[in-house]
Amino acid sequence: GNSVTQMEGPVTLSEEAFLTINCTYTATGYPSLFWYVQYPGEGLQLLLKATKADDKGSNKGFEATYRKETTSFHLEKGSVQVSDSAVYFCALIEGRRALTFGSGTRLQVQP
Amino acid sequence: GAVVSQHPSRVICKSGTSVKIECRSLDFQATTMFWYRQFPKQSLMLMATSNEGSKATYEQGVEKDKFLINHASLTLSTLTVTSAHPEDSSFYICSASDATNEKLFFGSGTQLSVL
Numbered sequence: 001g002n003s004v005t006q007m008e009g010p011v012t013l014s015e016e017a018f019l020t021i022n023c024t025y026t027a028t029g030y031p032s033l034f035w036y037v038q039y040p041g042e043g044l045q046l047l048l049k050a051t052k053a054d055d056k057g058s059n060k061g062f063e064a065t066y067r068k069e070t071t072s073f074h075l076e077k078g079s080v081q082v083s084d085s086a087v088y089f090c091a092l093i094e095g096r097r098a099l100t101f102g103s104g105t106r107l108q109v110q111p
Numbered sequence: 112g113a114v115v116s117q118h119p120s121r122v123i124c125k126s127g128t129s130v131k132i133e134c135r136s137l138d139f140q141a142t143t144m145f146w147y148r149q150f151p152k153q154s155l156m157l158m159a160t161s162n163e164g165s166k167a168t169y170e171q172g173v174e175k176d177k178f179l180i181n182h183a184s185l186t187l188s189t190l191t192v193t194s195a196h197p198e199d200s201s202f203y204i205c206s207a208s209d210a211t212n213e214k215l216f217f218g219s220g221t222q223l224s225v226l
Contacts, residue, residue: 101147
């Protein structure tokens with residue numbers, strides 16, 4: 001079956017540091033890939049997505065590239081802010097509307 | 112603002128009692144709703160999919176008599192954990208999709224603790 005593996009947190013960074021959160025997936029076909037973010041006390045929000053190999057999703061300074069050869073979709077941001085502190089979930093969809101999620105990575109950005 | 116409202120955000124109950132969690136879509140008609148559960152340090156796992164007006168489809172290993180799902184209207188789905196036990200303590204979150212499947216929004220989740 002499908003699965004998503006992402007790095008365990010928490011990830012603690014200083015403001016303006018470079019962020020990478022690793023995500024790899026297992027799927028039988030060609031899934032669409034997503035990053036969701038959950039800010040404290042709020043629901044999951046779609047951060048970015050990519051629907052085919054080599055696509056790059058981007059939003060709010062975050063980027064992730066769909067790498068079929070390495071089955072990865074790592075999340076990156078060049079300069080994090082305190083307001084980026086949240087839990088980040090990598091996820092995929094293949095053939096149905098329900099998402100397969102990773103376990104989430106908590107990011108803490110310190111001033 | 113939030114387009115899917117989930118309540119309560121946190122509930123503590125005694126073993127053997129039932130707990131109802133509500134998930135409402137605020138500004139669109141949710142033809143399909145999904146219920147997920149997350150144990151600490153694990154992935155969000157799909158429990159069931161419900162379509163308005165029909166019975167929910169449960170994932171393998173999820174007891175349908177224990178986790179009752181009602182999706183009687185296009186704006187409300189409820190998950191009732193019946194005769195809750197400590198092992199049911201978990202984070203439950205809903206998501207809602209409209210008929211076009213273009214919209215998919217999540218609630219803020221419910222942390223259930225069963226004593």
